[in-house]
Amino acid sequence: MIQKTSRPLPALIAEVGRTCLCRRVQHASRHVGRRFDDAFRPVGINNWQFTMLMTLAAQASRTVNQIAADLGMDRTTTTKNLRPLERRGLIQIRVDDKDARVRRVSLTEAGEQLLAEALENWRVVNDGIAAALTPAQLEALRTALEVIARS
Amino acid sequence: MIQKTSRPLPALIAEVGRTCLCRRVQHASRHVGRRFDDAFRPVGINNWQFTMLMTLAAQASRTVNQIAADLGMDRTTTTKNLRPLERRGLIQIRVDDKDARVRRVSLTEAGEQLLAEALENWRVVNDGIAAALTPAQLEALRTALEVIARS
DNA sequence: TGACATTAGGTGCATATACACGTATCTGAT
């Protein structure tokens, strides 16, 4: 494998270090996740749960499959992550009227209220991260992440 | 909270949907993680383990704290993730000569060999993701992710 | 209408992630 590239191993390793999108994206993801987790801790949710509640606020009565697609997440992961939110009464999961296979997830009153509280915390962190970048960098980042998530 | 912004809730929600870096970064991260996981599955590792082996290939005999910092990861997470790699004999963990608190992690022969195998798979996926972006977008993405990970 | 494919979703397992807390070791001031 190595030989095929006609390059010495140290140079290859240096190249991977420079260009590896896996490392960069995951590293940034962990960092961003922790910052939002810190911000949402007083409200009692984590960054995923905030995003989850936001998607439900934007579009009510989503199915598990739709939510999984919204968040670019495995369906089974979505199912499991919904549990704590349901236990806390922030969302409600009901069987669809027309199709008994389908589960409809919607925000409860308590979920909306908690989301409203969390929004200010979100803004602080989101603005904080954005402030570290130039407007052009921020725009490019958003575009690139969108392309990656859809590819 | 909501009132403070002097905007109706639907508009706020739409704004969060457009601008939320948490959602975008995590979404892209899951997508990228899965693609690399798929690519590395024949070799028997996941994307984190590849990155881990790569950092050790670049700098031998790293401590747990150093590795955690390299990958922007919690120290305790690093400790636990090292276990499977050690069990499989891909890395070796030894107590430091000078300081008995410190553990030195290094690649084994088997680890190097597996890494060499994985490199071609890495290249295919990394090039594939990069190909979905323009060179300028790719450069901006790398820069922005670097800034975020260090901020 | 009955057989079969398709679709929506859940479970079991393994690893990933991180916080709170604990242990062992080292360092420096006295």
Add this chain to the structure above:
DNA sequence: ATCAGATACGTGTATATGCACCTAATGTCA
């Protein structure tokens, strides 16, 4: 020399993540 604080790391617990596999409900076509 000793002890208080700092440092390096591990453990317990809880949630996060996704694959392999499973069940149940629906759709389709003969």
